[in-house]
Amino acid sequence: MNELLGHFNYWIVIFLMMMGLYIVIASSNLIKKLIGLGVFQASVFILYITFGKIKDGSPPIITENVEIYSNPLPHVLILTAIVVGVATTSVGLALIVRIKEAYGSTDEDDIHDMDDNDDFDIKNRSIT
C-alpha cells in the first residue's frame, strides 16, 4: 500500500504529461496546442515539487521547533520556471495572433493547405 502511494504522484504526473502531449499531437488548433504544452509543462513542475517533499517536513522557512524542512532547491527551480513559462507562452500567443492575421486561420491543417497551394497570395488571404 505504501509502495503504491509512494509512486502514485509519479504515475499521475506521467499520465498528465502524456495527455498534454496527446493534445499537442491530435489537436490542429494552435491555441489548443499551447494549452496542451501548458499541461505538459505543469506536470513537470508537479514532478519536481514531488521530489522536494519530505515526509513530516515543513515549508522551507526557518521557524523555531521545526526539525525537518522540505527540499528548497526544486522550489527555486520551479518558481522561476513558472514565470519563464508564462513569458514563453505569451510569445507563442503573439506568434499565433500574427499567423491569424496573415492566414485568417489558427487551424494548422488550413494553414498547411494554404502553404501547399502555389496560387495562395498571403497578402490578400485569397487564391488568385
Place this chain on the structure above:
Amino acid sequence: MIENLHLLINVSLLAFLVLIVFAAINTNNLFVATMLFGIFSFVTALLFLDLDAVDVAFTEAAVGAGFTTVLMLSALRLTGAFENVKHRHSVLGLLIVVLTGAALIYGTADFPSMGDANAAVHLNLAPEFIQLTQEKIDIPNVVTAVLASFRGYDTFGETVVVFSAGVAVLLLLGMGHVEPKQEPEQNIVLWIVVKPFIALILIFGLYVQFHGDFGAGGGFQAGVIFASGFILYSLVFGESYARKVIPSSILPRFAALGVIIYGVTGLASLLGDKPFLDYNALSSNPVSGQHIGILLVEAGVGLAVFATVLLIFYSFSGVNHNE
C-alpha cells in the same frame, strides 16, 4: 494522522487535475478550454501548497491561474473562440503517447518513494543550503536565499529571459493604440467594488515584494500581483484610462531598468574584489551585505517582471496595427 490527511488531499487534487484535462481535451470551445486551464493552474497551486512548496504555490496562483488566463482570453479575442470541428482522433498519436507513457512509467520503478528523507536529492546541497542560510544570510525564507543569493546567476538569467520575451512580444505585436475618446462603460457597481480592490492589490504586491525574505513571496510574485492591479483597472475602466495612468512607452524602460538594477548589483560586488553577485562585498558586515544584495536584486526582478507583464497585456489588448 496529519500526514495521512496530506496524502488524501494530494491524491484527490491529482484526480481533479486528470478530470480537468479530460474535459479540456473533449471541448471544441476554446473559451471553455482556457477557463479549464485556469482552473487546472489553480488546483496545481493547491497541490504545491500541500507538498510544502509555498513560494511555488504563490507563483502558480498569481501567474498561472491569474495572468495566463487573462492573456489567453485576450489572444482568443483576436483569433476566435472555436476550434475546427473536424477534430482528428489520431490513432498514431495515441499509440505514440501510450508507448512513451508506458516507457516512462517503467522508469519510475527506480524512483524513490515520495517523502523518503534518504532519497539522493535530499542528501547533497539542500542540507547545506538550509544550514548556510541560517549562518551566512540570516533570513528565514530559504527559497528566497537560494533564489537571490546562492543561485543568483540562474535568477539573473531568468530575469533576462522574461525581459527578452517582453521584447519579442513587442516586436511581434507592437504596443497597439486605443481610441483616446472611448468612454468607459457606466457600471457604478463594478467601479465602486473594484476601486478599493485595486488599492488592496497594490499594497499586497508591495508587501509580497518586501516580505519575501521572511515568508512566502518575492520579486517574481510581487511583480505579477502589482501588474494585475493595473490589469484590473484596465479591464473595468477601459484601456485608454489605464494608459494614462501608466503610459505604454514607459514600460519597456522599466523592464530594462529592472534587469540593469540586478546586473549593477552584481557589478558592485566585482568592485569590492569579490565574485559577480557575491553580496558580502556590499557592506562591511557580510550578513547585512547579503540583506542589501537580496533587497536590490529582488527589487530588480520585481520591476522587470511587473513591467514585462503589463507590457505583454497592453500588446495583446491594444492590438490593431493590421489595418
